Amino acid sequence: MxxxxxxxxxxxxxxxxxxxxxxxxxESAGEMFADxxxxxxxxxxxxxxxxxxxxxxxxxxxxxxxxGYSIITLGSFLITLFIGMLKIGIHPNPSFPQAAYSGSxxxxxxxxxWIYEYMITPLTSTMFxxxxxxxxxxxxxxxxxxxxxxxxxxGTAFIVLLGRTFAxxxxxxxxxxxxxxxxxxxxxxxxxxxxxxxxxxxxxxxxALGVAATGLRILFGIDRSWLGGGDA
Amino acid sequence: xxxxNFNNTNASARSWFERLDRVDxxxxxxxxxxxxSGPILWIGVTGKTLPEAPTLAARAVFQEIDQLPARSLVxxxxxxxxASAGELQPMATSLVRQCAAKNLRMVFIALWPLGSQVAQQxxxxxxxxxxPALKEGDDFVNMGYQAGNEAVMKLLLTDFxxxxxKDSRGEATSNIPILKDVKMASNFPLLISISAGYPGSKEWVxxxxxxxxxxxxxxxxxxxxxxxxxxxxxxxxxxxxxxxIKGAAEYESMVNESLEVDGVATAPKYLQAQRRMGPxxxxxxxxxxxxIVGNVIFFARKRRGAA
Numbered sequence: 001m002x003x004x005x006x007x008x009x010x011x012x013x014x015x016x017x018x019x020x021x022x023x024x025x026x027e028s029a030g031e032m033f034a035d036x037x038x039x040x041x042x043x044x045x046x047x048x049x050x051x052x053x054x055x056x057x058x059x060x061x062x063x064x065x066x067x068g069y070s071i072i073t074l075g076s077f078l079i080t081l082f083i084g085m086l087k088i089g090i091h092p093n094p095s096f097p098q099a100a101y102s103g104s105x106x107x108x109x110x111x112x113x114w115i116y117e118y119m120i121t122p123l124t125s126t127m128f129x130x131x132x133x134x135x136x137x138x139x140x141x142x143x144x145x146x147x148x149x150x151x152x153x154x155g156t157a158f159i160v161l162l163g164r165t166f167a168x169x170x171x172x173x174x175x176x177x178x179x180x181x182x183x184x185x186x187x188x189x190x191x192x193x194x195x196x197x198x199x200x201x202x203x204x205x206x207x208a209l210g211v212a213a214t215g216l217r218i219l220f221g222i223d224r225s226w227l228g229g230g231d232a
Numbered sequence: 233x234x235x236x237n238f239n240n241t242n243a244s245a246r247s248w249f250e251r252l253d254r255v256d257x258x259x260x261x262x263x264x265x266x267x268x269s270g271p272i273l274w275i276g277v278t279g280k281t282l283p284e285a286p287t288l289a290a291r292a293v294f295q296e297i298d299q300l301p302a303r304s305l306v307x308x309x310x311x312x313x314x315a316s317a318g319e320l321q322p323m324a325t326s327l328v329r330q331c332a333a334k335n336l337r338m339v340f341i342a343l344w345p346l347g348s349q350v351a352q353q354x355x356x357x358x359x360x361x362x363x364p365a366l367k368e369g370d371d372f373v374n375m376g377y378q379a380g381n382e383a384v385m386k387l388l389l390t391d392f393x394x395x396x397x398k399d400s401r402g403e404a405t406s407n408i409p410i411l412k413d414v415k416m417a418s419n420f421p422l423l424i425s426i427s428a429g430y431p432g433s434k435e436w437v438x439x440x441x442x443x444x445x446x447x448x449x450x451x452x453x454x455x456x457x458x459x460x461x462x463x464x465x466x467x468x469x470x471x472x473x474x475x476x477i478k479g480a481a482e483y484e485s486m487v488n489e490s491l492e493v494d495g496v497a498t499a500p501k502y503l504q505a506q507r508r509m510g511p512x513x514x515x516x517x518x519x520x521x522x523x524i525v526g527n528v529i530f531f532a533r534k535r536r537g538a539a
Binding site: 017021027030031034035037038041042044045093095096102103104106107108113116117120121124125127128129132133135136137139140141143144145146154157158161162164165166167169185189192193196197200201204 | 257260261263264265268282283285287288313314315316317318346348349352353356374376378379380381383384386387390391394395400401402403443459460461463464466475476478509512513515516517518519520522523525526527530531
């Protein structure tokens with residue numbers, strides 16, 4: 001039962017969504033399943049939160065390596081949850097002044113917006129910015145012209161790296177009009193729009209065919225690997 | 233040169249290459265830090281930015297917004313979070329600024345959990361600060377975040393109010409004047425997505441634009457990493473595309489030029505993308521230099537049979 005019921009839900013839902021794109025009469029069924037999917041997606045957040053708490057509590061109880069980080073994760077999670085659910089520092093919605101919790105979490109000056117502005121934003125931006133340092137180190141150590149493919153990759157990288165900045169204009173901006181196609185800024189556009197587009201389209205068509213094939217296998221109940229293990 | 237001298241020179245060169253090859257990566261981090269911080273300081277002090285020549289993809293974004301009649305509805309999806317704001321926020325700011333200046337009615341939505349806050353911040357920085365005459369609910373509205381990724385997009389195709397039953401203030405969609413005539417996504421002549429990955433511009437093309445290509449236009453802004461995946465859709469499905477900070481700088485320069493007032497300097501918040509092109513230039517040059525040095529070492533060691 002643990003496998004059969006989810007399989008039939010997937011089959012009915014999948015067919016309803018698919019048919020709603022082709023048959024106007026099935027539109028409302030597709031809409032209903034899309035609606036249900038949104039509810040399920042919201043419930044998935046609860047499951048995700050439960051899974052996060054379970055994993056880190058286990059790590060804590062076993063005193064695994066790095067258990068101190070689990071305290072920080074769980075602490076941040078609980079504090080944010082507490083602040084968000086109790087809507088600390090949020091005034092009621094002007095339309096419903098009597099309802100204490102009718103205000104929005106996005107409201108300026110709320111505790112949640114403070115967490116967003118002074119914790120989430122700087123922390124995530126810092127993590128993203130660190131990429132530049134690691135990419136530079138990797139470029140120095142790993143980007144070697146070992147064979148023809150690597151040489152082509154290197155050449156393309158140089159064109160795009162220089163063509164996407166003012167360096168391209170300085171280096172090749174003096175090329176006469178009849179050779180303007182060879183200017184680095186134009187070459188980088190050419191690389192992106194011709195070579196990249198051709199390669200990406202080929203990959204995308206391959207992926208689309210694979211997705212269609214896998215989708216049909218799931219819809220017809222042939223592929224049941226997504227159900228995982230367990231009793232039938 | 234004697235044989236002894238030659239061997240000495242050879243040995244010293246080899247040790248040089250070996251030392252360079254084994255250089256502590258913290259030295260490279262330091263170089264990158266200097267490469268980025270130098271131009272930031274220089275641009276901060278002088279206020280000068282590098283000139284931009286807008287490409288076709290960036291020009292198309294500007295024109296798509298520019299050609300809309302005043303009071304047209306624009307759906308703007310903030311599909312990114314603060315991690316990518318360094319790359320995407322300047323274009324988001326300029327896009328909202330051009331829409332506000334054109335007196336277009338903007339409906340903000342988010343398919344990323346923190347996208348709603350980013351949209352709210354942009355509304356504050358651009359609309360509330362510089363276009364205070366625009367009223368929330370009549371001229372713009374932030375519908376907030378909705379979970380469900382592609383399912384939300386599918387729902388938008390048939391029923392906007394079901395996908396977003398209330399705005400970020402808690403106001404019911406049916407009570408919001410700007411959405412009075414909005415039944416579904418195709419009621420918006422223009423969709424703008426600023427995205428950092430999944431779900432984002434690619435999914436908008438697959439689930440919404442492919443169904444409404446004749447009814448609504450679509451322009452997108454994206455990170456450098458996702459730009460190659462979106463180029464295949466330009467210009468058929470994606471009418472205009474801003475790829476990374478370079479695309480943002482090109483577009484920003486066009487918006488600034490179109491809204492320029494004689495004798496009034498452009499506010500620094502509207503120059504963010506162009507300001508970031510300076511550090512990007514030096515960082516890219518450093519990367520090219522590092523790759524060249526790395527390869528010189530590689531070939532030198534290979535020639536000596538060490539690689």
